Structures are given as structure tokens and as C-alpha cells.
Amino acid sequence: AQRVTQPEKLLSVFKGAPVELKCNYSYSGSPELFWYVQYSRQRLQLLLRHISRESIKGFTADLNKGETSFHLKKPFAQEEDSAMYYCALIRSNYQLIWGAGTKLIIKP
């Protein structure tokens, strides 16, 4: 079955601390993975996609096919990073399959 798992519903860290949001997937074939973010009172927006291999707002994510993971990392958290983060993969028919989301709270 094709599935995305985000094991943490809530993650709370202090400002300046490292952040790692976990994402594991199950997919037969070559997945294309994304991280979407939803800030308070804003719409879902794309944060990262694995094929672009870029860093956005200091976040990076590496696809690890051996561990079937796509964890999102940032070395130094900022208060404005507080948001809901969703990991998703796209199927060949363009359906996005979503994880349950992780609420990230950055404490001052």
C-alpha cells in the first residue's frame, strides 16, 4: 500500500535548536516527495520537493531510499517556523498522498 507516515503529531523545540520532522513512506516505484507547510491562517504551500534538492528557509530534506525516509531538517529553528508541516508523495496519476502532519512549535 502507498502510504506516508509522520510519526509525530506535535514537535516543540526552543528557538535556535535543531529541528527534524520525520517522514517515512511506502511506495512501489520511484517516489516524488514533497514537504508542504501551512502557517497560521495561511494556505498550504510547497516548502520543498526532493527532486530540486534545494534549501528553502534554511530547511533541507534528503530522500533516503534505503530507509524510505524524507526527513525535514533545519539546524537552527526560528519562531516563524512554527506551523503545520505535511509530507506528501505524488503518484503517477498526480494524486498526492499525505502524511497526517506535524505541528511544529518553536518556543522563544
Added chain:
Amino acid sequence: EAGVTQFPSHSVIEKGQTVTLRCDPISGHDNLYWYRRVMGKEIKFLLHFVKESKQDESGMPNNRFLAERTGGTYSTLKVQPAELEDSGVYFCASSPRTGTNEQFFGPGTRLTVL
């Protein structure tokens, strides 16, 4: 450029009533998607239009849900009759025909069925 818009932002109706949600995609985007997040659960795919054609409606929960995209522009999602379990946030997204798999999301419509 305007993003994806959805109307209404909130809707509160009673069980058995009918509700119609509207989505206006980004101009020129052939692909239009509907997703739903029911309380406490992950976002789930409902269906996908390419222009006015339903490409994939495998996620539609039952025949109380009807989606249309006449003319290939905006789309409507009608729930008739609404049930309590239909409560949730309905998201619409759009993407261009080629070039990217990124889907651009609207703000969502929060539906509450009492």
C-alpha cells in the same frame, strides 16, 4: 497573479441539506484537484480534473458527492444530502498541464454539518 480561490471560506449546514463549494484555479491551469481533511485524519484525495474532464474520481467517498468543471475553468463540489461525517476542510488545488508536479492550493472551505 491571483492564487487559487475557494468559496465559501466556512459553511455550517444541517444534516440533510445541500452545500456547493466552489474553486477557481489559477488562470491557465488545466489540472484541478479536490482534497479533504476530516477532523483528526490526514488529507485525502477526492478527484482530479484535466480541463473539464474527470481524470480520476477514485477518492470520492460516495454518490452524495458530485463535482463538475463545466468549461474547464472553475469547479464546484456539491454534497447532497450532507451527513455529519462530511464535516472537514475541503481543499482545492491546481497545476499547469506540464512542467511541474507542484500543486497550488486554495485556502480551503471549512464545512460543518450539524
